[in-house]
Amino acid sequence: MAKLLMKGNEAIAEAAIRAGAKHYFAYPITPQNEVSEYLSRRMPEVGGCFLQMESEVAVINTLFGAAAAGIRAFTTSSSPGISLMSEGLSYITAANLPTVVVNMCRAGPGLGGILPSQGDYRQMTKGGGHGDYHLIVLAPASVQEAVELMMLAFDLADKYRNPVGILADGLIGQMMEPVDFDALPKPTVYDKSDWITDGAKNREPHLIRTLFLDPVPGEIENRKRAEKYRQIEKNETRYEIYNLENHPKLVIVAFGTIARVCKTAIDELKTMGIEVGLFRPISLYPFPYTELMQVGEKAQMLLSVEMSNGQLIDDVKMAMQGKKPIHFYGRQGGIVPAPDEIVEEAKKLFNVS
Amino acid sequence: MELIFKKPESLTDTITHYCPGCTHGVIHRIVAEVLDELGLRERAVGVAPVGCSVLAYNYFYCDFLEAAHGRAPAFATGLKRANPNLIVFTYQGDGDLASIGGNEILHAANRGEKFTTIFVNNAVYGMTGGQMAPTTLPGQVTTTTPFGRKVDDVGYPIRVAELLATLRTPSYIARTSVHNSEGIIATKKAMRKAFSYQKENVCFSLVEVLSTCPTNWGIPPKQAAEWVGEHMVPYYPLGEFKTPEKVH
Ligand SMILES: Cc1ncc(C[n+]2csc(CCOP(=O)(O)OP(=O)(O)O)c2C)c(N)n1
Ligand code: SF4
Numbered sequence: 001m002a003k004l005l006m007k008g009n010e011a012i013a014e015a016a017i018r019a020g021a022k023h024y025f026a027y028p029i030t031p032q033n034e035v036s037e038y039l040s041r042r043m044p045e046v047g048g049c050f051l052q053m054e055s056e057v058a059v060i061n062t063l064f065g066a067a068a069a070g071i072r073a074f075t076t077s078s079s080p081g082i083s084l085m086s087e088g089l090s091y092i093t094a095a096n097l098p099t100v101v102v103n104m105c106r107a108g109p110g111l112g113g114i115l116p117s118q119g120d121y122r123q124m125t126k127g128g129g130h131g132d133y134h135l136i137v138l139a140p141a142s143v144q145e146a147v148e149l150m151m152l153a154f155d156l157a158d159k160y161r162n163p164v165g166i167l168a169d170g171l172i173g174q175m176m177e178p179v180d181f182d183a184l185p186k187p188t189v190y191d192k193s194d195w196i197t198d199g200a201k202n203r204e205p206h207l208i209r210t211l212f213l214d215p216v217p218g219e220i221e222n223r224k225r226a227e228k229y230r231q232i233e234k235n236e237t238r239y240e241i242y243n244l245e246n247h248p249k250l251v252i253v254a255f256g257t258i259a260r261v262c263k264t265a266i267d268e269l270k271t272m273g274i275e276v277g278l279f280r281p282i283s284l285y286p287f288p289y290t291e292l293m294q295v296g297e298k299a300q301m302l303l304s305v306e307m308s309n310g311q312l313i314d315d316v317k318m319a320m321q322g323k324k325p326i327h328f329y330g331r332q333g334g335i336v337p338a339p340d341e342i343v344e345e346a347k348k349l350f351n352v353s
Numbered sequence: 354m355e356l357i358f359k360k361p362e363s364l365t366d367t368i369t370h371y372c373p374g375c376t377h378g379v380i381h382r383i384v385a386e387v388l389d390e391l392g393l394r395e396r397a398v399g400v401a402p403v404g405c406s407v408l409a410y411n412y413f414y415c416d417f418l419e420a421a422h423g424r425a426p427a428f429a430t431g432l433k434r435a436n437p438n439l440i441v442f443t444y445q446g447d448g449d450l451a452s453i454g455g456n457e458i459l460h461a462a463n464r465g466e467k468f469t470t471i472f473v474n475n476a477v478y479g480m481t482g483g484q485m486a487p488t489t490l491p492g493q494v495t496t497t498t499p500f501g502r503k504v505d506d507v508g509y510p511i512r513v514a515e516l517l518a519t520l521r522t523p524s525y526i527a528r529t530s531v532h533n534s535e536g537i538i539a540t541k542k543a544m545r546k547a548f549s550y551q552k553e554n555v556c557f558s559l560v561e562v563l564s565t566c567p568t569n570w571g572i573p574p575k576q577a578a579e580w581v582g583e584h585m586v587p588y589y590p591l592g593e594f595k596t597p598e599k600v601h
Binding site: 025054058061064070198199207208209211 | 394395396397398400401407408410413414415416417418419420421424427428429430431432433434435436438439440456457459460464
């Protein structure tokens with residue numbers, strides 16, 4: 001099959017089906033409604049289940065039940081909806097259950113706006129809900145990458161029995177780009193028979209719980225989870241680098257579609273004789289700290305470019321451990337920085353006018 | 354010798370943590386007997402609430418999930434939609450179901466999710482120490498209504514069975530009580546129906562069971578049972594409020 005021209009939201013929906021996720025529960029919110037609309041037609045075709053729930057609170061807890069039953073299920077939402085799911089994500093993580101949650105991030109806080117943003121970086125990567133937990137967080141920069149990361153998300157969720165979040169700015173969902181589903185790897189099938197709740201026939205009952213009143217088993221559970229996160233940090237770090245060959249003095253750090261805008265700016269700066277590199281984290285948790293340090297060490301300074309008010313920069317600082325100056329450029333409220341703005345910002349840092 | 358009475362297979366040997374005179378244990382046993390009699394144990398997945406019965410999974414001998422507070426109907430929806438062959442039941446208190454989880458039970462019932470809810474109405478928040486519940490009776494003293502529930506301030510207690518029976522979607526909705534043997538027999542009958550409707554894939558089913566909480570009511574077990582009959586039953590009438598055969 002040739003490449004298809006698809007809107008990001010629809011491509012994400014189709015990718016989930018290709019990953020074997022035939023159950024989708026959601027609550028309407030802009031800018032991701034196309035996923036639900038697509039799946040309300042598509043799920044019946046593939047013998048799946050589309051269910052519009054009464055709230056995001058119900059959605060995330062329905063995903064708990066579906067995961068406990070052993071199937072692949074997922075939801076998509078946007079910032080305010082993800083806030084409501086935070087409690088449930090904490091429970092799902094505590095219960096060591098796999099699920100996939102896509103956040104088509106819009107401007108916040110509060111009701112904010114429906115235009116693209118990266119303001120949920122901290123919410124997605126550092127928690128949101130209560131307790132010691134992490135989502136695995138992947139951030140696509142194109143529709144094709146969104147499709148690939150969607151497939152990967154289900155595998156990682158099953159492999160580590162941990163929820164995976166896709167953090168995409170609203171642009172990814174709204175833009176149309178060519179996608180190729182044929183080149184994608186087949187989903188991995190994990191044996192879940194030793195823990196799912198599918199009826200205690202010829203075996204002892206399976207129990208999926210998160211309450212540990214006794215602190216000793218409570219700590220053991222947390223330590224096991226911490227060990228899982230060490231494994232994830234070791235194995236699942238993903239990133240892309242761009243224009244580092246000529247040892248640029250400045251390295252921009254940016255993720256998602258905004259990293260593409262930065263690439264355009266970098267190409268333009270090159271024509272002016274200014275070399276700037278790019279480091280694009282693809283996995284936001286686990287964050288590629290070591291890899292960024294290796295890149296950043298060779299530069300004189302770094303610039304965090306965000307559609308938020310300085311959130312990614314915290315991880316850039318963690319990576320660089322105070323060794324290099326780190327600058328910030330960001331737009332908020334749903335405004336996407338234009339290449340020119342980034343060119344100007346870089347020129348300022350090089351003292352070129 | 355012929356064995357005429359035994360512990361249901363669907364219960365474990367674990368001694369429950371419930372207070373003396375608490376009827377949670379009685380309700381557990383009835384559910385277990387029904388699972389046994391209908392041959393459902395091996396297909397059953399229970400969903401425990403947050404409340405005194407959060408540890409119900411220690412007492413039932415079948416698969417179990419422990420839900421977030423109020424969300425058991427959403428958990429059950431996910432289970433049942435993922436695997437329609439399961440027999441899914443939620444077991445929820447009144448704070449869990451009628452307060453924080455009001456929306457989840459309303460919409461699960463309205464979608465006609467084919468699971469069974471055991472709704473234990475003891476007119477207080479048991480686990481957290483006896484605060485007012487949405488089902489606390491008018492004038493009833495609790496730790497957060499020290500002068501009695503004032504209905505002009507916080508409204509009247511919610512009659513969950515009646516409320517859910519107004520939904521157009523077919524379902525089985527009944528209210529029973531376990532404060533005397535007559536009530537226990539009626540409860541078992543209602544639960545048998547509720548699980549049978551699920552087994553036959555007919556409809557959503559809910560049995561509201563009036564239950565005791567001697568500890569937080571501050572009265573001895575015998576008096577607590579009497580209090581159910583004297584005070585709860587008049588406000589919460591017993592019976593079937595809706596059956597799937599009858600269109601309302
Ligand atoms: C989100 C959240 N809020 C509050 C609590 C605290 N909490 C635990 S049990 C409970 C009330 C349970 O009362 P009920 O549902 O009536 O059950 P009972 O204990 O009476 O059987 C509350 C409020 C919680 N666990 N989670
Ligand atoms: S506090 Fe009340 S509901 Fe809880 S176990 Fe004791 S008597 Fe039962």
